[in-house]
Structures are given as structure tokens and as C-alpha cells.
Amino acid sequence: MRTTLAEVLGIEVSLLQSGMGGVAGPELACAVSEAGAAGCAGGYKLSGDALSAMLKRLVAGTGRPVGVNLIPEVVGPDELDRQLAQVLDETPRHVYLSLFGMADDAVLDRITGAGRQLVVQVGTVQDAVRAAERGAIVVVQGTEAGGHLLGTAHRDELVAQVRALVPAACLAAAGGIGSPAEAARAIAAGTDGVLLGTAFVVARESMAHPHFKTAVRTSGAADTVISEVYEIGWPGRRHRVLTTDVTRNPDQPKNFIGRTVVEGKTYLVPRFSAAVPTVTTSGRIEEMAMYCGLSCGAISEELPAAEIVAGFARVLPGAHAVGTEKVEESHGKL
Numbered sequence: 001m002r003t004t005l006a007e008v009l010g011i012e013v014s015l016l017q018s019g020m021g022g023v024a025g026p027e028l029a030c031a032v033s034e035a036g037a038a039g040c041a042g043g044y045k046l047s048g049d050a051l052s053a054m055l056k057r058l059v060a061g062t063g064r065p066v067g068v069n070l071i072p073e074v075v076g077p078d079e080l081d082r083q084l085a086q087v088l089d090e091t092p093r094h095v096y097l098s099l100f101g102m103a104d105d106a107v108l109d110r111i112t113g114a115g116r117q118l119v120v121q122v123g124t125v126q127d128a129v130r131a132a133e134r135g136a137i138v139v140v141q142g143t144e145a146g147g148h149l150l151g152t153a154h155r156d157e158l159v160a161q162v163r164a165l166v167p168a169a170c171l172a173a174a175g176g177i178g179s180p181a182e183a184a185r186a187i188a189a190g191t192d193g194v195l196l197g198t199a200f201v202v203a204r205e206s207m208a209h210p211h212f213k214t215a216v217r218t219s220g221a222a223d224t225v226i227s228e229v230y231e232i233g234w235p236g237r238r239h240r241v242l243t244t245d246v247t248r249n250p251d252q253p254k255n256f257i258g259r260t261v262v263e264g265k266t267y268l269v270p271r272f273s274a275a276v277p278t279v280t281t282s283g284r285i286e287e288m289a290m291y292c293g294l295s296c297g298a299i300s301e302e303l304p305a306a307e308i309v310a311g312f313a314r315v316l317p318g319a320h321a322v323g324t325e326k327v328e329e330s331h332g333k334l
């Protein structure tokens with residue numbers, strides 16, 4: 001018999017919050033974990049003192065399972081090694097590691113060997129099987145997802161293919177889940193939980209810039225596009241974003257269009273930067289990378305993270321339940 005995501009992670013609701021770099025800081029992650037799901041802070045390019053400061057706030061903010069997200073292809077093997085060493089050294093065991101995309105087996109084994117729960121997000125059947133074989137909770141991402149895309153398949157089709165090959169693995173579905181009804185559909189397709197990104201962009205504790213939050217709340221699926229334009233800092237991977245003047249007209253100069261502050265340090269933001277606009281970003285926010293899934297069609301309110309978790313908890317398996325309890329249809333925005 002399969003175990004639910006909640007059972008595997010030792011939490012109450014089978015829900016992972018995506019560790020979105022720039023958007024998901026310790027405040028959001030801890031609020032989600034305190035509400036009974038699994039919060040996660042974005043590690044992205046943080047290192048040294050900046051990473052330590054973030055980890056300190058994360059550990060101080062909750063004693064429940066909570067994660068740190070790292071992106072192997074963004075930082076490369078040497079920097080990933082340093083980030084990982086820091087997270088393992090500076091956090092207790094209830095802090096799990098979440099990876100966006102596959103890493104070498106040695107990296108995965110180092111995490112599980114340190115007694116940490118490992119979550120790996122993938123977009124292909126091959127990567128899903130490999131991650132499952134290394135003992136990871138596998139997040140199966142479909143092209144409905146906001147942010148960078150790891151594959152080319154739709155969520156539930158990919159889930160079905162993966163489930164057929166790894167019947168006992170713990171799987172979570174990601175991409176396009178903005179309502180409890182959609183979460184229930186993903187569970188019915190064969191997963192043990194879900195991962196949400198866009199739904200938490202608009203959380204009160206999220207660090208997304210207010211313009212970004214409003215754009216997500218007022219947009220529908222047709223306002224998103226799969227693009228390759230926001231490639232400075234993260235080249236070579238397609239991403240789903242809100243349509244902007246930049247996605248419509250990529251033939252523009254790469255000059256600076258704003259500035260942003262990350263853990264106390266100021267950086268200039270060029271047009272086409274992969275960095276999301278946050279509360280510390282100023283400038284032409286409307287031209288920046290506003291990653292957003294098809295899920296935005298069902299998201300209309302800025303709510304505390306705990307309320308978002310509670311809304312989805314009704315349809316997600318808990319620590320003891322197996323399968324969905326109650327499925328409610330919802331049409332359009334909540």
C-alpha cells in the first residue's frame with residue numbers, strides 16, 4: 001500500500017509549497033509548515049553569509065518539517081556542493097532538501113545519507129524513475145506549471161506514465177493547480193500529494209512584488225505564455241510567465257530596467273533577467289519575469305498562507321487518510 005506525502009514527510013496535509021527563489025523566503029515557508037503542510041524557502045543563488053542568514057530565520061521560525069530549495073543547473077556542481085554543505089551543517093534534520101531538476105546520484109545520496117528527506121522535481125519519465133530509485137519524493141511537473149519547465153508533457157499524462165513504472169514511489173503533482181478541485185484531479189491521476197507555486201505567489205507572506213501579485217490575481221491561463229526570453233542568469237530553459245511587453249517584443253536592448261536587494265545587497269536588473277520582481281525590487285516591474293502557471297485562472301485573493309493550506313487540505317490526503325476525501329467542483333476564480 002502507498003503512503004501519503006504527509007506520512008512520508010511527517011506533516012498533516014499532503015501539500016508542498018514550491019521553494020520559489022526570491023518569492024518564498026523563510027516567512028512564507030514557516031507559515032506553510034506551521035499550517036500543517038510542507039513549506040520551503042528558495043535557496044536559488046544564495047551563498048555564504050546571505051544563505052546563513054536565511055537558514056537562521058528558517059530554523060528559528062518553525063520546528064516542523066520545512067525545506068530549502070536548490071537548483072543544480074543554475075549554480076553548477078561546485079557551488080551546489082558548497083550550498084549543500086552549508087544547509088546540512090547549519091540546519092537540523094527536520095529541514096528537508098528540495099531540488100529543481102535532477103542532480104548526480106552522488107548529490108542525491110549525500111542528502112539521503114545525511115538522514116534528510118529529499119524532494120526532486122522532474123519533467124520526464126526517466127528522471128522520475130531515477131529520482132524514485134534514490135529514495136526521493138518525486139514532484140512530477142507538467143507544462144501547465146509556472147516558472148521553468150523540466151519537460152514537455154502535460155501533468156496528469158506524465159503522472160500516469162510515472163506511476164505505472166514506480167507503483168510504490170511517493171509522487172506529488174505540480175503544474176496548473178490553483179483550486180482544490182484541480183488538486184483532487186491530480187490526486188485522482190495517481191499522486192500522493194501536490195506541489196503549488198503560483199497559488200503561494202499571492203500569499204500574504206510571499207515576497208513577490210505587489211504588482212506581480214496583482215497581475216497573478218487578475219490574470220487567466222490565456223495571459224500566460226511559454227517563452228525563452230528571460231534568460232539572463234538562467235539560460236536555456238523554457239519558462240511559463242505572464243505575457244509582458246518583453247515576451248511580445250523580445251527585440252529590445254538588454255539595458256538595466258531596475259534594481260533589487262537580496263539579503264542586504266543591491267543588484268541591477270537587466271531587461272531579460274531571470275530574477276522575479278520582489279518587494280525589494282524597483283523599476284519597470286511590468287517588464288520583469290513574472291512566472292505564473294495556468295493555475296492563475298483560479299486564484300483571485302491575497303490570503304494568509306495558512307488559509308491557502310486550509311482550502312486545499314479539504315481534498316488532500318492527510319497523515320492517515322488514503323485517497324481523496326471530498327471533491328468539490330469549482331469553476332473559474334475562487
Ligand SMILES: Cc1cc2nc3c(=O)[nH]c(=O)nc-3n(C[C@H](O)[C@H](O)[C@H](O)COP(=O)(O)O)c2cc1C
Pocket residue numbers: 018019020021023042044069071099100121141144145146147148174175176177195196197198199201276290291292293294295296
Ligand atoms: C514565481 C515562481 C518561481 C519559481 N521558482 C522556483 C524555484 O526557485 N525553484 C523551484 O524548484 N521551482 C520554482 N518554480 C516552479 C515550481 O516549483 C512549480 O513547478 C510550479 O510553480 C508549479 O505550477 P503552478 O505554478 O501552476 O503551481 C517557480 C514557480 C513560480 C510560479
